[in-house]
Amino acid sequence: MQIYAPDYYKKFTCIADKCPITCCQEWKIAVDNDTYNRWCHIQPPKDMESHHAALSEYTYDRDGQHIITLTGHKKCPFLLESKLCRLVLAHGDSILSETCSMFPRENHDFSNHTEASLMPGCPAVLDLWQTEPLIQFPNVVSQLPADDIDTLLFELRDQIIHLTQDINQSPELILMECFYILSEFPEQEQLTKALLDDYFSVETVTELSTAIHQMDFSLEDMLYECNELLQDLAVNYQKEGLYTHFLTPLLSLASQISAGTSDYDLIDCWKNFHDELKKYEPLLHAFLANEIYSDLLLPEGNLDSMIIHMQWIGMEYAAIRYGLFLSWLNSGQTSLAYETVRETIAILTRMTGYEDDDIYEYLENSFESLYWEWGYFAMILANIR
Ligand code: SF4
Structure with missing residues (x-):
């Protein structure tokens, strides 16, 4: 069976004894x-x-x-x-x-082909994307049967990857646009190539982006919700005594924020932090594009499961961004170091690297509904540019 992989795949080497966060x-x-x-x-x-x-x-x-x-x-x-x-x-x-x-290689076996990728839980993989953030993904669609519903799902994924690699838009805005478009498809009679082309046309995406920019998002709500999300994701790891070096300072600050006893003016701090984070936007685009390639469409996947995986990717991104915010506060609000970004992405993606059944179980147990309203997805990703 033909195996497809992104261009960075063959460049990977385990850095073994030099690894800062060994697997x-x-x-x-x-x-x-x-x-x-x-x-x-x-x-x-x-x-x-x-x-x-x-x-x-x-x-x-x-x-x-x-x-x-x-x-x-x-x-x-x-x-x-x-x-x-x-x-x-x-x-x-x-x-x-x-x-x-x-590890950190991952294979997905589809009916006509296998897709290989590398996972962001490995710091050496993040180093590759930090050096060369514009990933070339394989053109799988051209090898699949035309006019097939499954091929359309791969085309949909390609359109989302393409949008995710647009460095003129922030990662948060792209996630909001993609989730909006994805959530619209189940209401359509049938997914067609014409429908995909229309939704991802420059005109439609520009209209959507303008509409999102005109919305009012509450930074306070985003900070509150992300503070809860991060604590919720970490609770079992904390109980098992895992990642304590990373989690203990973050969770200590998160619990002060929950209790209203932290001295920070979080909204003011967030604005400064967001400027710092911009330095890493190319890496964040690469990370998200790879997550979409490897996790949005799994074997046996369909439109509904793509929506669930997009929620998971959005939540993972929101948790990483908020984790970085807390680390940056704890470090005295100085320059955000690449090592901090790498550690945060590696550990939080290990923590959220759930099996498919566990993702469904987590979402069902933690939220009112398995499928989120667009407003909730946008709220945890607020502060777009
Ligand atoms: S995390 Fe990556 S670089 Fe580190 S030991 Fe494991 S495979 Fe090697």
């Missing part, structure tokens, strides 16, 4: 059955802190899945101080489970 800690590292069966017969390296008879004994069972048991410091037990992997050093890459050998 070998604070994660649920799954071990597939084949690897687990092999591990049952392989002795662990001699220098392990806690010694078991076989590698498989360093895993536990969670809902029928084998997971590596992390150390008290939430690290993979095979991770050395030097940030290299004991297993790879002793046996080579072939010893690794599928999760370890794949």
